[in-house]
Every structure is written in C-alpha cells, then in structure tokens.
Amino acid sequence: MGEYSFKYGDTTLITCIKDEHIIHLLKPKHVDSIIDIEKKVNEVLDNPIGTEALRDIIKPGEKISIIVSDITRAWMQSNKFVIHIVNYLSYLGVKDEDMFVVIALGGHRKSTKEELIAVVGKEVLDRINVYDHECEDKNELVYLGESSRKTPIYLNKRVYEADRVILTGGIVFHIFAGFGGGAKSILPGVVGIDTIQANHRLCFNPGKSSGLNLMAGPNIVQGNPLREDMNEVCKIVNPDFLFNVILDTEGNFIKFVAGHFYKAWYEGGLFIRSLYGVPVQSQADIIVASAGGFPKDINLYQTIKTMDNALYGGKENSVLILASECRDGLGADEFAEWFKYTTLEDMENALKENFTVPGYAAYKTAYTANHRKVIFISNLDDDIVKDFNMIPCHDLDEAMKLAYEICEIENPKITLMPYGGNTLPISM
Incomplete structure (x- = not known):
C-alpha cells in the first residue's frame, strides 16, 4: 500500500x-523558473522564432498596438512583462504617445480601473493609452471578409489602423482550442461578437443535436477546426510579432517564446506538451x-x-x-x-x-x-x-x-x- x-x-x-x-x-516535469524577467524578455525579443528581431521590425514614428489579455487571464501575470516590452520599444525610439494597449476582452465585460492596473501595471497605465476592446460596437470594428469556414471577420478598428501589432498571451492546454495563446489574442481577443460566435460553434459537429467535434480539444492543433479557423483569421490580420509566456504549477515564469504568431506559439505548445502532457x-x-x-x-x-x-x-x-x-x-x-x-x-x-x-x-x-x-x-x-x-x-x-x-x-x-x-x- x-x-x-x-x-x-x-x-x-x-x-x-x-x-x-x-x-x-x-x-x-520540473523546469527552473526565470529569475531575471526583464533580461529574458529582452533576450527573446532580440532572438525570436520565425521572424526578424523586434528591433528590426519597429520604426520610430509608427503607431504600435500591444494586445494584452484581460483580467480573466490574470494567472499569466502580464503586469510583470508588458512594462519591459514598452521599455524596449522606448529604447528603439518609439514615443509613449505612439504606442497603446488594447485589452483583449473577447466577449467579456469592460475592465475596471483596478483590473487594468492588475493587467498592465500602474506604470504602463500612467504612460500610454490603454483601451478595452468592444466586441458589440460595430463602429469600433472593421469588416475584413470571411474565413474559409465562413467565419465573418470583424476586427478592432484601433488594431486595424495600427502600423504594427504585437500579440501577448500565455500558453496552456486549452479545453477546445488545443493550446491557449497565439492567435487567440486576435480571435476571440479583439474581434466582433459575430466572429467569436461563428468560430466557437466549430467545437460542435454541424447540424442540430450533432454533439461535440472531438477534434476540438486540448493538445490538438492540426485537424482542430476551431484552432485552424483562429489561425487563418490571425494570418489575415497579419500581426507583426508575438510574445507568449509559460508558467509552472506554482505560477512562476519558466519559458518565454517570441516571434512569428504561429511558429513561436507552436514551439511553446510543444514545450507545454513535453512538460504537462x-x-x-x-x-x-x-x-x-x-x-x-x-x-x-x-x-x-x-x-x-x-x-x-x-x-x-x-x-x-x-x-x-x-x-x-x-x-x-x-x-x-x-x-x-x-x-x-x-x-x-x-x-x-x-x-x-x-x-x-x-x-x-x-x-x-x-x-x-x-x-x-x-x-x-x-x-x-x-x-x-x-x-x-x-x-x-x-x-x-x-x-x-x-x-x-x-x-x-x-x-x-x-x-x-x-x-x-x-x-x-x-x-x-
């Protein structure tokens, strides 16, 4: 016994x-936690996966949109890394007034002032504009057509009009999207409610009372209709850079991935699979x-x-x-x-x-x-x-x-x- x-x-x-x-x-499995968060953030921004270093993408004078998950993803502790991305951009010559954060609310309610501080940190909130995404306000959305699965694509207008878009998020197993993070910053993060609804319905088989599509589950990327639709929509939006975090069971940062919205995210997913699968x-x-x-x-x-x-x-x-x-x-x-x-x-x-x-x-x-x-x-x-x-x-x-x-x-x-x-x- x-x-x-x-x-x-x-x-x-x-x-x-x-x-x-x-x-x-x-x-x-056990993985050592990251001790110097700022140093590691700068390291991956300079040495990304599947794209140029962020310093070679961003030009002073451009309008930079940084997409950050809302308070329902507080576990990823974005207030500890967003400031370092902002400071990195400042070092490149980007003025505070030329960068802004969009909170990826998806279909969630608006953030309170306290929640915004918890998500981005007081210094970021005091320095640059922070906007909540509004999925049901058509005046704040731009229509970009349909995905191959007939998902109508309505995108946040501020994100659409920005010269550069940087995604942030956290990677975990996800109940129907394979893994969290990656394209989820765009869909459902900063798209219209019609886009969210059409995409999320893909977790079921088509037709009435048809049951779950078992390919829409954790750890499944290829063949997962919901995740593939998210990735396609994200590709159409074409964000310039991604920064995603991975934490251990105690809430410590153990890995950062940065670069191409899919390639960097997928490498993070493989790490999650090896660690928690x-x-x-x-x-x-x-x-x-x-x-x-x-x-x-x-x-x-x-x-x-x-x-x-x-x-x-x-x-x-x-x-x-x-x-x-x-x-x-x-x-x-x-x-x-x-x-x-x-x-x-x-x-x-x-x-x-x-x-x-x-x-x-x-x-x-x-x-x-x-x-x-x-x-x-x-x-x-x-x-x-x-x-x-x-x-x-x-x-x-x-x-x-x-x-x-x-x-x-x-x-x-x-x-x-x-x-x-x-x-x-x-x-x-």
Whole structure:
C-alpha cells in the first residue's frame, strides 16, 4: 500500500491505495523558473522564432498596438512583462504617445480601473493609452471578409489602423482550442461578437443535436477546426510579432517564446506538451484527480479544466473521483444559468444559437457526468452535486471505497492526477 496526497483548498487529502492497482501517477516535469524577467524578455525579443528581431521590425514614428489579455487571464501575470516590452520599444525610439494597449476582452465585460492596473501595471497605465476592446460596437470594428469556414471577420478598428501589432498571451492546454495563446489574442481577443460566435460553434459537429467535434480539444492543433479557423483569421490580420509566456504549477515564469504568431506559439505548445502532457499506455478504470487546491479549486467553474483533462485518461463510464473544495460555490453566474437546460442536446442547441465560454463549461460539466461516474469531493451542498448527476462525498477514503464498489472490478487500473488542472493524459 502506498500513501498518496491531493491538494484540497488550503489542506491536503490523503489516502492509501494498493501500488499494484496504480498504472499512472501524472506529474509535470520540473523546469527552473526565470529569475531575471526583464533580461529574458529582452533576450527573446532580440532572438525570436520565425521572424526578424523586434528591433528590426519597429520604426520610430509608427503607431504600435500591444494586445494584452484581460483580467480573466490574470494567472499569466502580464503586469510583470508588458512594462519591459514598452521599455524596449522606448529604447528603439518609439514615443509613449505612439504606442497603446488594447485589452483583449473577447466577449467579456469592460475592465475596471483596478483590473487594468492588475493587467498592465500602474506604470504602463500612467504612460500610454490603454483601451478595452468592444466586441458589440460595430463602429469600433472593421469588416475584413470571411474565413474559409465562413467565419465573418470583424476586427478592432484601433488594431486595424495600427502600423504594427504585437500579440501577448500565455500558453496552456486549452479545453477546445488545443493550446491557449497565439492567435487567440486576435480571435476571440479583439474581434466582433459575430466572429467569436461563428468560430466557437466549430467545437460542435454541424447540424442540430450533432454533439461535440472531438477534434476540438486540448493538445490538438492540426485537424482542430476551431484552432485552424483562429489561425487563418490571425494570418489575415497579419500581426507583426508575438510574445507568449509559460508558467509552472506554482505560477512562476519558466519559458518565454517570441516571434512569428504561429511558429513561436507552436514551439511553446510543444514545450507545454513535453512538460504537462503525460503519455499513458492504457485507460484507467478509476481516476483520482485534484484541481490543485486553492485558488485553482475556488469554485466549480474553475474546476472544469481538471474535469476535462481527466476525461482523456479514463475508459468510457469509468469512475472519476474529483477533489475540488469550491468554497465560492459554482462560480460565474452565467455558468450556473446554463443548467436550466436539462439535457445535453438542449444545451448544445442553445450554445449553437448563442455560444459563450461559461455555457460551454457548463456543457462539459454535464458531458463529463454523462460519460463518467463522477464522485465529487467538495463543500457544495449535496443536493446541488446530485442535480449535476454526480455523487457527493466529503472524504477521500470514503470516495475510494465507493469507487471500488461502483467499478465492480477486483483489480481496477487507477490513474492519479494530483495536478489535474495542468496535466493532460496523452494516449500512446
């Protein structure tokens, strides 16, 4: 018997499992964190992937647009690197009044003053203009035609009129776009709501009640219709440079990639795959996954990534023990509202009419409960957990006992995911 621990809120859950039952223990590889952030930022700006150094692209007098993710991507800590990009441009002779930031809100609400400080830092906010993108204001958008998948392309007017466009962002596994970062700064970041809706609907198969397109998932780039559409739209916009960051499970910067919007981003994706993608030889009968403790398990909405990652490591109708404290309940109000649809089909058809990311997260919650037997360890009310077609539990030992009973296999294959929000099982 081996003792295994899983983060839960501010505490740790511990249980003992027979070693011979465990087929995989999924942990990310260790990479040293970046100590001198400014030095490393300047290094990659001068030595990019797939394009000229930024100093050879930018000319004084040009209008420079820097696209920065909004507060929902606060985990990437853009306030720690945007200032260095601004200073780099200043060193090249670009005046503060000739550069500006566009916050890539996508379809999200406008930023508060406090959120803008958190995203770009007070010095940047005091020095240069910072604008929120507005996806529903047609007066602030320029129409650029359609993608090959018939996605109408409405682009932020300030971005369109800029002489140079620099993308920033962070790379992680993404629930339907393969990886975050890259072209996502453009779509959904600074395009119109019609563009976002048309693109995001590609995560489903065409037609009514047709189900998920399983190629629109984490770690999939080639053949992923949604990501390929994002990349095509970004190519049409033709940004001049990209700077993306990668962080470890503790929130430390471990790698920066810069250069061509696709080539540099894809190299970052390969790094994520090697760091957090864990090869698995066989699918499990039981998966035990933690969202990673507070703040990663602050609510159910933030837990969806762990739930989705765990899907890829288990057999159909296998048992998933999911540990997520959810001290703040369900999370986003809109996320909870989507559960008024009581079937996957109804939820899917509603999403095809009005796609939102919280709605998709609600769909994946229902989808997981439909395809796995989920034992949910949380602080949520038991009746709420049951409403989601999951089994409520408050003790890991009890959950393990219940999983063995449900599984009805004498020697079940068990996969452990103590870093469920970051690690992705990749079938070999």
